[in-house]
Amino acid sequence: MSSPFFGAWPARxxxxxxxxxxxxxxxxxxxxxxTSCAVGSPVxxxxxxxxxxGSDTSVVVALTxxxxxxxxxxxxxxxxxxxxxxxxxxxGLLGWGARREVFGTHGWTITVWRDDAARAAFVRSEVHRQxxxxxxxxxxxxxxKRLSLKPSELPRSWDEVMALWDKPGPTRQSWx
Numbered sequence: 001m002s003s004p005f006f007g008a009w010p011a012r013x014x015x016x017x018x019x020x021x022x023x024x025x026x027x028x029x030x031x032x033x034x035t036s037c038a039v040g041s042p043v044x045x046x047x048x049x050x051x052x053x054g055s056d057t058s059v060v061v062a063l064t065x066x067x068x069x070x071x072x073x074x075x076x077x078x079x080x081x082x083x084x085x086x087x088x089x090x091x092g093l094l095g096w097g098a099r100r101e102v103f104g105t106h107g108w109t110i111t112v113w114r115d116d117a118a119r120a121a122f123v124r125s126e127v128h129r130q131x132x133x134x135x136x137x138x139x140x141x142x143x144x145k146r147l148s149l150k151p152s153e154l155p156r157s158w159d160e161v162m163a164l165w166d167k168p169g170p171t172r173q174s175w176x
Contacts, residue, residue: 037102043155044095044112050151053094053114058148060113063164067105067141079131080107086127087111092118099158110161112154119146145171 053059068076080098087096092114100107113119122128147169155161165171 038099038104038106038158039102040099040108040158041097043097043110043158043161046151046154046156049094049112049154053151055151058150059094059154060116060119061147061149061154061164062109062111062113062119063145063147063161064107064109065141065143065145065165066107068107069105073105076107083127083131087122090118090122090125092121097158097161099161108158108161110155116146143171145169 049059066076077100084096084098087093094112094114096109096111098107098109111119111122113122145165147164147167155164
């Protein structure tokens with residue numbers, strides 16, 4: 001084979017059948033790994049939570065897991081960013097984190113609250129209600145989980161947050 005600009009292309013070495021198959025699978029695995037690549041904010045710092053709340057008293061940990069179809073991603077992200085932009089001002093909030101897949105369809109949040117009354121007040125807040133009303137139709141799957149943990153038991157990484165989904169405790173399809 002030749003090119004009109006560069007002359008003859010160098011001959012491509014023949015690959016052994018197994019090697020070709022393995023390199024093809026490696027390329028596919030690399031592409032699939034990108035779909036689960038996630039970005040987000042850090043999880044709440046357990047030491048900071050303990051300093052603000054006390055280390056012996058349990059806190060309420062609220063986990064959210066959503067799956068949003070690609071076609072609905074922009075409206076969902078818009079509503080989520082509005083909520084996250086106002087979450088710091090919520091009374092009783094001790095920390096929060098949010099994460100989503102870059103090219104995938106999954107997203108997660110973790111919020112840490114002084115007590116369940118503070119969490120419930122946030123769920124009933126106007127910004128959260130608007131986001132749920134406008135953003136929920138875009139969400140194919142929503143799951144929520146609430147746990148009571150001491151600050152020293154809080155997850156220190158997103159891997160540990162994901163492990164909390166396996167802890168005993170009910171999950172819900174809606175908050176209240």
